[in-house]
Amino acid sequence: MNLKKFLEEWYIYILMLIIWIIASIVTPYFRQMSVFMTIIVFSVPLALVALGQNLVILSGRFDLSVGSILALTTVIASVMMRNNLLIGILFPLLIGIIIGFVNGIAISKFRIDSFIMTFGMMAVCQGIGLLIRDYPGGFIPMEFIDFLLKETKNIAWIPLIMLIIVLVVGEFLLKRTNFGRNIYAIGDDEIIAHRSGINVIVIRTAVFTISGFMSALAGLFLCAIMASGDANVGALYPLDSITAVVMGGTVLSGGRGDYKGTMGAVLILTSLARIFNLIGVNIWFTYIAKGLLLVFIVTIRMLGVREEREVAL
Amino acid sequence: MDEILKVQNISKSFPGVQALSKVNNIFKRGEICALVGENGAGKSTLVFILMGVLRPDQGKIFIKEEEVNITSIHKAKEYGIGAVFQDPNLINYMSVAENIYLGEQGRFKHHGILSYSKIFRAAEKVLSDLQFNIDVRKFAIALSPEERKLIEFAKMIRCDPDIIILDEITAALDYESVNKLFKIIRNKRDEGKTIIFISHRLKEVFDIADTALVLKEGNLVEKLKIKDVKEEDLINLMMGRKISEVFPPRVSFPKKVKETALSIKNLSVNGKLEKINLDIARGEIVALAGLRGHGQSELLKAIFGRIPKQSGKIYINNREVLIESPVKAKKEKIAFISNKRENELCFTHSIRRNIALSSLDKRQKFGFIMQRKEQEEVNNISLKMNIVAPSLATEVSSLSGGNKQKVVFSKWLLTLPEFLLCDEPAEGLDMGAKSEVYHILRKLANEGKSILLVLSDMIEILNLPDRVFVLREGKIVAEFNLLGANKEILEKKILKASIGVN
Numbered sequence: 185m186n187l188k189k190f191l192e193e194w195y196i197y198i199l200m201l202i203i204w205i206i207a208s209i210v211t212p213y214f215r216q217m218s219v220f221m222t223i224i225v226f227s228v229p230l231a232l233v234a235l236g237q238n239l240v241i242l243s244g245r246f247d248l249s250v251g252s253i254l255a256l257t258t259v260i261a262s263v264m265m266r267n268n269l270l271i272g273i274l275f276p277l278l279i280g281i282i283i284g285f286v287n288g289i290a291i292s293k294f295r296i297d298s299f300i301m302t303f304g305m306m307a308v309c310q311g312i313g314l315l316i317r318d319y320p321g322g323f324i325p326m327e328f329i330d331f332l333l334k335e336t337k338n339i340a341w342i343p344l345i346m347l348i349i350v351l352v353v354g355e356f357l358l359k360r361t362n363f364g365r366n367i368y369a370i371g372d373d374e375i376i377a378h379r380s381g382i383n384v385i386v387i388r389t390a391v392f393t394i395s396g397f398m399s400a401l402a403g404l405f406l407c408a409i410m411a412s413g414d415a416n417v418g419a420l421y422p423l424d425s426i427t428a429v430v431m432g433g434t435v436l437s438g439g440r441g442d443y444k445g446t447m448g449a450v451l452i453l454t455s456l457a458r459i460f461n462l463i464g465v466n467i468w469f470t471y472i473a474k475g476l477l478l479v480f481i482v483t484i485r486m487l488g489v490r491e492e493r494e495v496a497l
Numbered sequence: 498m499d500e501i502l503k504v505q506n507i508s509k510s511f512p513g514v515q516a517l518s519k520v521n522n523i524f525k526r527g528e529i530c531a532l533v534g535e536n537g538a539g540k541s542t543l544v545f546i547l548m549g550v551l552r553p554d555q556g557k558i559f560i561k562e563e564e565v566n567i568t569s570i571h572k573a574k575e576y577g578i579g580a581v582f583q584d585p586n587l588i589n590y591m592s593v594a595e596n597i598y599l600g601e602q603g604r605f606k607h608h609g610i611l612s613y614s615k616i617f618r619a620a621e622k623v624l625s626d627l628q629f630n631i632d633v634r635k636f637a638i639a640l641s642p643e644e645r646k647l648i649e650f651a652k653m654i655r656c657d658p659d660i661i662i663l664d665e666i667t668a669a670l671d672y673e674s675v676n677k678l679f680k681i682i683r684n685k686r687d688e689g690k691t692i693i694f695i696s697h698r699l700k701e702v703f704d705i706a707d708t709a710l711v712l713k714e715g716n717l718v719e720k721l722k723i724k725d726v727k728e729e730d731l732i733n734l735m736m737g738r739k740i741s742e743v744f745p746p747r748v749s750f751p752k753k754v755k756e757t758a759l760s761i762k763n764l765s766v767n768g769k770l771e772k773i774n775l776d777i778a779r780g781e782i783v784a785l786a787g788l789r790g791h792g793q794s795e796l797l798k799a800i801f802g803r804i805p806k807q808s809g810k811i812y813i814n815n816r817e818v819l820i821e822s823p824v825k826a827k828k829e830k831i832a833f834i835s836n837k838r839e840n841e842l843c844f845t846h847s848i849r850r851n852i853a854l855s856s857l858d859k860r861q862k863f864g865f866i867m868q869r870k871e872q873e874e875v876n877n878i879s880l881k882m883n884i885v886a887p888s889l890a891t892e893v894s895s896l897s898g899g900n901k902q903k904v905v906f907s908k909w910l911l912t913l914p915e916f917l918l919c920d921e922p923a924e925g926l927d928m929g930a931k932s933e934v935y936h937i938l939r940k941l942a943n944e945g946k947s948i949l950l951v952l953s954d955m956i957e958i959l960n961l962p963d964r965v966f967v968l969r970e971g972k973i974v975a976e977f978n979l980l981g982a983n984k985e986i987l988e989k990k991i992l993k994a995s996i997g998v999n
Contacts, residue, residue, distance in 0.1 A: 361864050362857040369854050372843035379803065379841065380855045380908070381827030440845055 236395030244438030251418030257403025262322025262413025284396015371438025579658030764809030899930025
């Protein structure tokens, strides 16, 4: 097997292993199963949001509204779950789908810049969330929390399975379906895709709708972790999800990349927070580490690309 | 006449292509020298090297017998070389005047502030000297393609270069502007300037040039005095082979097969096309000819639903169809292959992905791709089209022009089209690849598909299609049947119809 090709495909997981090995040498606590499980559990919301973001970025756009859709979802769920758990789950998901759909139509049909549109949507959702609940709180039923987070034999099965399912679905969707192929084509060049007879508006709208749905799903999961709703909880998600997608090897301008890399990056980002926590370093160092790591990885990759470019010129 | 520019042993290669190999020539003062040769023969590469856009791999350039190292366009200007490139080079949201004086606006200060009235006045003087009638206050984006070319010419001529390079400047111009331009060029020659002129229209070369350099696949094959050569000889030199080897023979069909398949009635596109009527039969190749930019490409785009139609109807097998987008066109089994391959392919994607893209829905189960079937179909078509590549996973960006074009064809053929619209399908390909494309088109026609082409190369027009329509100013002005016609007479007729003289 070609080593360069192997590294290009799997570098993020190699990096993850290196970070984990270093961490377990530096701090013995890291070797515990419970720490690993925390990483798994906290990775789920970001992994879900990042799948939506990944589709959006692959199609050549951004979705900045993911965080506030997620936050709004937690708020709505924390209000509605009190009366009826099922509706408390379905209604927030529906809201996520609707918001994503509105984003998609505005961006594809009315050709509003995705940055502007989702930026606006971010503010709107945040505002609605704060109107409903300006302090964290509300009620999340215990059975819901237990179902998602309960550990048997020290393993949080549901989050683990969720991660695996998301990974498989994400990869499969992108690589093995017409929809995935069309996303790549649109991301590479929307006009060429249009001329090839692809319905760009439908695909784009679907991509943003999925992103909205995934954010809502992440919001529901986060409800269980926080056991409450919080209109401010989503602030970091837009940037974190974009960071994960780009770190995972997806090109920011679209058309190239995959989901497995993004998943690896999500695990690294969540691990960093845990590790710094365990070593007892100030938590704000996580931010610095995240930023440096992102720039470092992209720089390394660009060096490779530049070599190819020069040959082409 | 004395020497002004000498190129010695100039070579340049790109991955997989020797664009120029050991080109030697001396350009003299007061000479109009035409560079002729097929697309890809190395003409533009030579221009880019003289202008400092590209660096030669080896070789030397002398100006006034002094060796120079041209490292940028700026340097080229200092050495007295000016060029109008093939690609547009104006800044869209600046006025014509500012474009003409780009980089030198500092000269028009009034109390330290840029004075628009001064720069406008200066630019107006430049244009009136050339007798171009264009408003200098207009933004460049508001100019027509023709006006843009003229402004670029004015911008170049203003610097008063000793060596003037014009790369396909006439392609966007109409008959009148070409004449105006030629008058200026002749004046410049008489002033002792050197002009290097590139055009695909052989007629223009005969009109204006004193000498011609024939380039073929990067080699300088011949230097000719124009007054000593005949037109056919030049064509043969350029192509390097006889026409009958390049083009597939026409087949005349039994009457039954020749039924109308696609019929266009009164089609108009705002400002571009006016009441176009044409029919194409099954198994027929029809070409749209005429000067470039007279609505030929727009007609194809309108049929394919890429630009909106103002009025008109399209019938397929006598059934009226509404085509307002490429998605619809694909459903009606129409394929569109445009002249710019870079506008047809996802460049960072593999050959397989590109070929599969337009026909994904033909190989799916509930939205999932049937991998094996896709593999099989892509494999078959690429063998049939003779695509040369290391593997189907190769990125299309690394393919040669001919192979890229074959990928585009493969992609559309998998949609099982009945109608092919091709805008200059062989443009920019080398002779071998061109010939392959011609044969592919004829074979498809023989299989019963209807093909509508836009062609501008007279050799193609006379040898490839069965029928030709000539468009001028968005109207069909003539129709010719090519089967059994006398080519020389026909060529004159087509030219006359294109230009609009009797």
